[in-house]
Amino acid sequence: xxxxxxxxxxxxxxxxxxxxxxxxxxxxxxxxxxxxxxxxxxxxxxxxxxxxxxxxxxxxxxxxxxxxxxxxxxxxxxxxxxxxxxxxxxxxxxxxxxxxxxxxxxxxxxxxxxxxxxxxxxxxxxxxxxxxxxxxxxxxxxxxxxxxxxxxxxxx
Amino acid sequence: xxxxxxxxxxxxxxxxxxxxxxxxxxxxxxxxxxxxxxxxxxxxxxxxxxxxxxxxxxxxxxxxxxxxxxxxxxxxxxxxxxxxxxxxxxxxxxxxxxxxxxxxxxxxxxxxxxxxxxxxxxxxxxxxxxxxxxxxxxxxxxxxxxxxxxxxxxxxxxxxxxxxxxxxxxxxxxxxxxxxxxxxxxxxxxxxxxxxxxxxxxxxxxxxxxxxxxxxxxxxxxxxxxxxxxxxxxxxxxxxxxxxxxxxxxxxxxxxxxxxxxxxxxxx
Numbered sequence: 001x002x003x004x005x006x007x008x009x010x011x012x013x014x015x016x017x018x019x020x021x022x023x024x025x026x027x028x029x030x031x032x033x034x035x036x037x038x039x040x041x042x043x044x045x046x047x048x049x050x051x052x053x054x055x056x057x058x059x060x061x062x063x064x065x066x067x068x069x070x071x072x073x074x075x076x077x078x079x080x081x082x083x084x085x086x087x088x089x090x091x092x093x094x095x096x097x098x099x100x101x102x103x104x105x106x107x108x109x110x111x112x113x114x115x116x117x118x119x120x121x122x123x124x125x126x127x128x129x130x131x132x133x134x135x136x137x138x139x140x141x142x143x144x145x146x147x148x149x150x151x152x153x154x155x156x
Numbered sequence: 157x158x159x160x161x162x163x164x165x166x167x168x169x170x171x172x173x174x175x176x177x178x179x180x181x182x183x184x185x186x187x188x189x190x191x192x193x194x195x196x197x198x199x200x201x202x203x204x205x206x207x208x209x210x211x212x213x214x215x216x217x218x219x220x221x222x223x224x225x226x227x228x229x230x231x232x233x234x235x236x237x238x239x240x241x242x243x244x245x246x247x248x249x250x251x252x253x254x255x256x257x258x259x260x261x262x263x264x265x266x267x268x269x270x271x272x273x274x275x276x277x278x279x280x281x282x283x284x285x286x287x288x289x290x291x292x293x294x295x296x297x298x299x300x301x302x303x304x305x306x307x308x309x310x311x312x313x314x315x316x317x318x319x320x321x322x323x324x325x326x327x328x329x330x331x332x333x334x335x336x337x338x339x340x341x342x343x344x345x346x347x348x349x350x351x352x353x354x355x356x357x358x359x360x361x362x363x364x365x366x367x368x369x370x371x372x373x374x375x376x377x378x379x380x381x382x383x384x385x386x387x388x389x390x391x392x393x394x395x396x397x398x399x400x401x402x403x404x405x406x407x408x409x410x411x412x413x414x415x416x417x418x419x420x421x422x423x424x
Contacts, residue, residue, distance in 0.1 A: 010303070011304065013300075013303075014300040014301070014303040014304045015300070015304065016300075017296055017297065017299075017300035018297045018300035018301050018304065019297075020293070020296075020297070021293045021294055021295075021296050021297020021298075021300065022297055022377065023293075024285055024289060024290055024293035024294070024297075025246075025290060025293065025294055025297070025323070025373065026193070026246040026247070026248050026378070027246070027247045027248050027249050027250070027283075027284055027285065028248045028249070029248070029249055029283075032248070044304070081252075082252065082255060083248065083252060086193070086248055086251075089377065089378060089381045090377075092377075092381070093375065093377035094300070094301065094304060096375050096377055096380065098301070098368065098371075098372045098375050098409075099305050099365065099368050099369075101406050101410065102368045102371075102409070102410050102413055105406075105407065105410040105414070106410065106413075106414060106417075109414055137380055138384070140380070140381070141380055141381050141383070141384035141385075142384065144381050144384075144385075145381070145384050145385050145388050146388075148385070149388060156198075156201055156202075156205060156255055156258065156259055
């Protein structure tokens with residue numbers, strides 16, 4: 001089997017499970033949980049495909065979150081009603097780069113030790129990690145918020 | 157659903173004490189929406205729907221991170237009331253139930269005391285998953301996060317156990333009224349310590365990543381997206397407050413992981 005497809009399927013499965021887990025934590029109903037899992041799987045599959053195409057993490061996260069939100073809000077409004085944006089958010093949460101943030105802060109902790117080893121390299125590394133975090137979180141947020149603004153209905 | 161327009165003389169018929177009851181009822185609904193994960197514009201809309209449904213005019217609403225203020229007007233009478241917002245969280249089913257209640261009020265003009273009674277009943281009876289299911293689901297979610305981060309297979313079981321334990325610890329601390337940030341750092345330390353120790357014993361090569369994955373239940377995803385939604389809705393103060401809260405949560409998570417890794421001797 002094509003290893004690229006296997007990798008995408010694996011990422012989609014992990015994304016679906018993570019999104020459904022967050023759905024339980026956020027107290028979604030059982031039907032909505034299935035949609036959370038589907039949106040998480042779609043988000044990770046889309047992001048992995050785009051990353052494989054050579055895009056960077058930020059752009060891939062933006063496109064994936066926008067695609068998932070547009071599908072959820074645009075196509076599932078009848079089934080989900082006002083829950084649609086929340087389902088999209090749960091699907092996009094597995095894309096939040098928590099590891100990059102932890103890495104950035106750990107590098108900053110290292111940098112502020114009494115005698116840091118190679119402080120210039122640490123500073124560059126922590127800055128790069130921080131930029132990844134900030135830009136990716138903004139990309140995901142924008143990817144969720146813009147379709148919601150454009151496609152939302154008038155219902156409360 | 158669009159609420160019906162109030163009758164032409166509706167704005168001239170409320171006494172001060174009636175206005176106060178309407179303000180209290182609308183603020184109670186608004187607060188519960190805020191605490192169950194709504195963005196600020198939804199809270200604005202909630203107050204507007206209840207006020208117009210009960211035939212009064214909204215002069216102003218201020219939705220802050222820690223409080224909500226509403227000013228109502230009826231004829232020559234005005235009243236301003238404020239409510240404190242407690243812990244921000246996410247409870248989707250309760251949130252949806254309150255929205256349905258607000259829409260029903262906007263159509264039926266339910267009296268304020270009845271609104272409060274119905275709201276209390278909703279909060280008391282809103283369905284929630286048993287703690288065991290939430291703990292298991294969070295453990296699985298953290299394990300999936302671990303898979304996304306690229307941990308090896310030996311780390312999966314430690315992440316599952318530590319993520320679930322972390323959720324149990326967080327739930328217990330919050331139930332006892334512990335400060336949310338203290339709960340976050342305690343949870344992050346517990347999950348990272350447990351996961352790091354178990355993954356090390358299991359012979360995993362990705363102990364640090366596994367420790368991070370076990371704390372990802374704490375990632376403030378709703379806060380992050382609500383912050384941007386509020387800014388896009390033209391409420392930058394609220395969005396900034398949420399962003400600062402998100403930053404603080406991430407700092408506390410990282411400090412917990414850092415402390416656990418230090419205790420386990422995993423730091424460089």
